[in-house]
Amino acid sequence: MSTGTHAFTDSMTMLRRQLRHMLRYPTLTLTAAGVPVVFLLLFVYVLGGVLGSGLGGPSGGRDTYVNYVVPGVILMTAATAAQGTAISVALDMTEGIVARFRTMAIARVSVLTGHVLGSLAQTLLSMTIVTGVALLVGFEPTADFGEWLGVIGVLVLIVLAITWLSVALAIMAKNVAAASNMLTPLMILPMMGSGFVPTDSMPAGLQWFADYQPFTPFIETLRGLLMGTPIGNNALLAIGWCALIALGGYLWAKKLYNREPTR
Amino acid sequence: MTTNLGPPALSATAVRKAYGDHEVLSGIDLDIPPGSVFALLGPNGAGKTTMVHILSTLIRADSGDIQVAGHDAARAPDAIRAAIGVTGQFSAVDGFLTGEENLLLMADLHHLPRRERRQRATDLLARFDLVDAARKPAATYSGGMRRRLDLAMTLVGRPRVIFLDEPTTGLDPRSRRTMWDTIRRLVTDEGVTIFLTTQYLDEADHLADRIAVLHQGTIVAQGTAQELKRHVGGGHITLRFADARDHDHAARTLNVTSRNDEALTLQVASRGDIRSLRALLDRLDRASLTVEELQIHTPDLDDVFFALTGDPTAEQEPVR
Numbered sequence: 001m002s003t004g005t006h007a008f009t010d011s012m013t014m015l016r017r018q019l020r021h022m023l024r025y026p027t028l029t030l031t032a033a034g035v036p037v038v039f040l041l042l043f044v045y046v047l048g049g050v051l052g053s054g055l056g057g058p059s060g061g062r063d064t065y066v067n068y069v070v071p072g073v074i075l076m077t078a079a080t081a082a083q084g085t086a087i088s089v090a091l092d093m094t095e096g097i098v099a100r101f102r103t104m105a106i107a108r109v110s111v112l113t114g115h116v117l118g119s120l121a122q123t124l125l126s127m128t129i130v131t132g133v134a135l136l137v138g139f140e141p142t143a144d145f146g147e148w149l150g151v152i153g154v155l156v157l158i159v160l161a162i163t164w165l166s167v168a169l170a171i172m173a174k175n176v177a178a179a180s181n182m183l184t185p186l187m188i189l190p191m192m193g194s195g196f197v198p199t200d201s202m203p204a205g206l207q208w209f210a211d212y213q214p215f216t217p218f219i220e221t222l223r224g225l226l227m228g229t230p231i232g233n234n235a236l237l238a239i240g241w242c243a244l245i246a247l248g249g250y251l252w253a254k255k256l257y258n259r260e261p262t263r
Numbered sequence: 264m265t266t267n268l269g270p271p272a273l274s275a276t277a278v279r280k281a282y283g284d285h286e287v288l289s290g291i292d293l294d295i296p297p298g299s300v301f302a303l304l305g306p307n308g309a310g311k312t313t314m315v316h317i318l319s320t321l322i323r324a325d326s327g328d329i330q331v332a333g334h335d336a337a338r339a340p341d342a343i344r345a346a347i348g349v350t351g352q353f354s355a356v357d358g359f360l361t362g363e364e365n366l367l368l369m370a371d372l373h374h375l376p377r378r379e380r381r382q383r384a385t386d387l388l389a390r391f392d393l394v395d396a397a398r399k400p401a402a403t404y405s406g407g408m409r410r411r412l413d414l415a416m417t418l419v420g421r422p423r424v425i426f427l428d429e430p431t432t433g434l435d436p437r438s439r440r441t442m443w444d445t446i447r448r449l450v451t452d453e454g455v456t457i458f459l460t461t462q463y464l465d466e467a468d469h470l471a472d473r474i475a476v477l478h479q480g481t482i483v484a485q486g487t488a489q490e491l492k493r494h495v496g497g498g499h500i501t502l503r504f505a506d507a508r509d510h511d512h513a514a515r516t517l518n519v520t521s522r523n524d525e526a527l528t529l530q531v532a533s534r535g536d537i538r539s540l541r542a543l544l545d546r547l548d549r550a551s552l553t554v555e556e557l558q559i560h561t562p563d564l565d566d567v568f569f570a571l572t573g574d575p576t577a578e579q580e581p582v583r
């Protein structure tokens with residue numbers, strides 16, 4: 001029998017396994033949402049008054065800033081959730097269960113696909129929680145139904161890309177602590193883009209980095225869909241970055257997983 | 264033991280594996296008939312686990328030919344995976360899932376029909392005495408329960424060849440007995456072939472039809488427990504004396520093989536049968552020597568092991 005024929009059913013089995021973990025331990029989902037919520041509240045209530053006025057706009061102040069910062073905070077959720085994914089993948093790799101899977105006639109990559117799809121569900125749930133809190137603190141998106149679908153589509157792409165990358169990093173890390181640390185820089189990236197302040201307010205070197213790193217087109221596309229700001233070529237750039245990161249992460253993770261376990 | 268004329272359940276020819284400069288296995292040959300228990304015996308670091316990893320397709324041998332359940336390991340590893348079950352040295356259960364969910368996960372991965380999967384899980388839970396714990400997360404199980412669940416998971420797919428890597432290491436004596444009974448029953452009831460590794464000689468003696476002793480990457484002896492014991496010849500009798508004078512006198516009177524002046528003991532070669540024992544006692548009586556204690560030592564696998572490996576202190580396994 002070939003493993004290809006079972007790739008789909010095996011992946012679904014592994015997905016069910018991940019969803020079961022998630023339902024049994026909801027703290028994982030809540031933790032992934034917790035950090036971005038804290039950042040949201042800090043930025044809106046502590047810094048928002050001043051930062052909002054700096055943005056200009058009709059009303060200025062805190063109300064303007066909420067609407068500006070939410071897309072960045074939603075993407076920060078992708079980063080915190082990716083850390084959770086990395087930890088659970090690393091945990092799996094260090095336990096005997098993966099050795100068992102390897103000696104069974106199942107589609108090999110299904111272990112990883114299960115993780116990725118499970119994380120996707122978990123991250124989207126965390127993002128929903130974050131968006132819910134944002135609405136409570138004054139976030140007023142202008143998006144219509146079609147634009148909301150667009151938001152979901154873009155977020156799915158971004159989360160898939162980041163998750164495949166974090167799966168690869170987690171297998172490479174070989175232990176849980178290292179896997180967790182490896183994903184920390186990902187949390188900083190939304191801040192070093194257009195997530196919290198416009199990039200043109202940054203010093204030249206940083207602005208150059210901010211304009212060209214993937215999180216800026218991610219955030220600008222999301223902001224455009226949610227708030228009606230101009231998107232320009234950011235959507236295309238965002239999709240390109242997602243495809244590149246997802247494919248790279250997938251191939252890398254698969255290669256690392258199929259590599260013979262060394263002593 | 265049954266004599267099987269069919270092809271072997273497992274055969275290996277000239278299997279080699281090295282990690283860098285360190286050769287872990289240097290030319291292993293094995294031939295295991297179906298429906299038998301084979302034990303690979305050796306100290307830590309002898310290469311037992313590496314051998315299991317290679318035979319169960321987890322890693323590839325550098326060279327050599329391997330056939331498991333009629334399939335070639337290099338050409339058709341997936342066909343082997345469909346026919347085997349592996350219970351490793353380290354627990355291979357999902358601690359977040361309950362015992363029942365772990366078994367159902369295995370049933371799904373073996374693509375069992377919907378009705379059969381639940382039946383199979385229920386049967387195995389009952390058989391491994393896990394019914395009460397079926398709905399609890401495996402992380403809360405005791406060591407013995409985990410090991411039972413582990414083996415139950417291995418059996419979901421009805422494997423024809425089962426690999427057990429140190430199945431009772433770390434278990435308490437009672438759990439160990441239970442595990443032994445389970446293993447023997449698998450062979451008698453279902454006719455599976457079992458390949459087990461162990462560092463316990465009594466375990467190999469108790470369970471295995473055939474035993475191979477692995478030492479520093481080579482098989483130094485192979486055969487039934489009886490055949491291996493014959494390797495080391497007869498046993499001996501140890502005599503302990505109350506005082507040094509008797510000890511010394513006896514050492515000169517008897518045909519001793521070794522003496523210990525501090526413990527006041529002597530060893531005399533003997534098969535341990537009544538006739539030679541009576542002759543020995545008569546000689547001691549005639550010389551009016553008072554024996555404080557007498558011990559008959561028939562050869563066991565320990566003797567075989569030490570005679571073959573010449574290394575009573577097991578080396579430490581390299582840290583992973």
